[in-house]
Amino acid sequence: MGTGRVVLVGAPLGNAGDASTRLREVLASADVVAAEDTRRLLRLARDLDITVSGRILSYFEGNEERRTPDLVAALRDGAVVAVVTDGGMPSVSDPGYRLVRAALDAGFPVTAAPGPSAVTTALALSGLPSDRFCFEGFLPRSGSGRRSRLRELTAEPRTLVFFEAPHRITAALTDLAATFGAEREGAVCRELTKTYEEIRRGPLGELAAWSAQAEPRGEITVVVAGAPAGPAERPADDDLRAAVAEREAAGDSRRDAIQTVADMYGLRKREVYTLVHAAR
Structure with missing residues (x-):
């Protein structure tokens, strides 16, 4: 097995001044750079005054599954593969997870040049x-x-x-x-x-x-903010009915609206159901 490895590169969210020295080094030296948007990568390189010497490949949601085997093949050839997204850490709601999993399954190391996270x-x-x-x-x-x-x-x-x-x-x-x-x-x-x-x-x-x-x-x-500790204080019956009606108006089915209101106040679903239907 070669010396191939994956490096997840944390790109600036918007301000190029947030780029680390290691990010510059990885992008300039990697054999392959898999970029969510190749145009943004080249713009970032210009802003950082670096040259990306490796092969640049687009790697985004639409082609991530298809392109991952090609990147694993590059790892087998000993390549250092850098993954960079439009901003923040790859694989966090962005491309990267599939390659991480595939590289690990194939026995190749995965590391990171950490950076900003939204x-x-x-x-x-x-x-x-x-x-x-x-x-x-x-x-x-x-x-x-x-x-x-x-x-x-x-x-x-x-x-x-x-x-x-x-x-x-x-x-x-x-x-x-x-x-x-x-x-x-x-x-x-x-x-x-x-x-x-x-x-x-x-x-x-x-x-x-x-x-x-x-x-x-x-x-x-x-x-x-997270939910307050414990169920909220039980509202008046009319307020419970209004809460169900509000959720129905937002698009919930009556069943789901009743369940949500019951959960919110720690009540039994049957109790809320009875209140809603007694008023009809």
């Missing part, structure tokens, strides 16, 4: 508890899938971190407010370390309203 940067800037957190990546694209995933997280006590696309951020924040409660604290972190960096902090209901008006663009990370 997950921990947003968490630190959010002002929310950071001693324990849970990274959930991108929420499902469909409204029903997104709401189903959020219902699973209703009682999660750790601070939650999500990635979200700009064209879905308002819908995501609206569903977060409907599922977790409009008063749950959150933060929307946009374009971290870039010229137009923006961080909005506040209750989820307010963040959803702001997003609908502002239509934020760019790379977005959302941080949400």
Whole structure:
């Protein structure tokens, strides 16, 4: 077996000044550089005043599965394969995991030139508890899938971190407010370390309203406070019915809305069901 190895390269989120000396060395010396976007890689190289001497290959979601065997073949030939994404650490909701798994299965070492991470940067800037957190990546694209995933997280006590696309951020924040409660604290972190960096902090209901008006663009990370310890105090019957109706209006089936409200307040599903149907 040759001396091939994989190096995961943590690229700057936006500010090239965050690039480490080791990142420069790896990109300049690697035999193969697998880049999520080859144009961004070349732009970063220009900003860092380095020359990428190795072979550059595109390696993104659309071709990751097909190209991974080629990269493993390069490892067998003794190549150092660097993996770089548009920003942050490869394999964290970005290309890289398939190659890591394939390289390890084939017996090749995997290491990292660590760098910035949008997950921990947003968490630190959010002002929310950071001693324990849970990274959930991108929420499902469909409204029903997104709401189903959020219902699973209703009682999660750790601070939650999500990635979200700009064209879905308002819908995501609206569903977060409907599922977790409009008063749950959150933060929307946009374009971290870039010229137009923006961080909005506040209750989820307010963040959803702001997003609908502002239509934020760019790379977005959302941080949400975890569920309070223990079930919330039981609201009045009319408030429970209103909570179910609010979730139905957001797209939940009545069954799912009743289950979510019951979970939120530590009630039996039958109790909420009876209250809702007694009023009809």
